[in-house]
Amino acid sequence: MGKLTLLLLFMAFSQGDAAADGCPTGWSAFGLKCVKFFATPLDWMSAEKSCQTFGGNLVSVHSKAENDLLLNMVPGTTRTYIGGHDAVKEGQWMWTDGSVFDYNNWCSGQPDNYANIDHTLEINFGNHCWNDNDKQVQLAYICERPLE
Numbered sequence: 001m002g003k004l005t006l007l008l009l010f011m012a013f014s015q016g017d018a019a020a021d022g023c024p025t026g027w028s029a030f031g032l033k034c035v036k037f038f039a040t041p042l043d044w045m046s047a048e049k050s051c052q053t054f055g056g057n058l059v060s061v062h063s064k065a066e067n068d069l070l071l072n073m074v075p076g077t078t079r080t081y082i083g084g085h086d087a088v089k090e091g092q093w094m095w096t097d098g099s100v101f102d103y104n105n106w107c108s109g110q111p112d113n114y115a116n117i118d119h120t121l122e123i124n125f126g127n128h129c130w131n132d133n134d135k136q137v138q139l140a141y142i143c144e145r146p147l148e
């Protein structure tokens with residue numbers, strides 16, 4: 001790359017609309033990440049791909065405090081995807097961002113692998129707990145991206 005190209009790249013990064021908390025406008029600080037709720041329903045894979053366009057993934061959750069923060073972003077009873085799945089191996093839950101699956105808030109009786117097609121994770125089911133769901137169902141979703 002030429003010096004001018006590098007300079008333009010530097011300016012592009014420098015002039016981003018990052019807020020004081022290190023997150024772009026419309027995104028909220030969430031530990032060492034930024035998160036945003038997207039109301040337009042998508043199937044789970046399309047939701048993950050949408051998050052990837054922002055350099056992120058569907059959000060992962062690692063504590064009750066984080067789970068509560070996310071639930072506060074979700075309007076009312078809106079069912080909402082996050083990044084958990086057991087699509088690789090039944091019953092082996094993983095996060096799309098590669099972090100360890102070390103916390104859960106499953107609803108009573110869930111995950112039930114209903115009809116053997118429930119392999120993706122929604123966060124605001126029933127009494128605001130987690131459900132494994134059919135990935136084709138279109139739901140709202142929450143993305144995460146790194147701090148800037």
Ligand SMILES: [Ca+2]
Pocket residue numbers: 086090091113116117118119120132
């Ligand atoms: Ca499953």
Ligand SMILES: [Ca+2]
Pocket residue numbers: 110111112113114118131132133
């Ligand atoms: Ca289920």
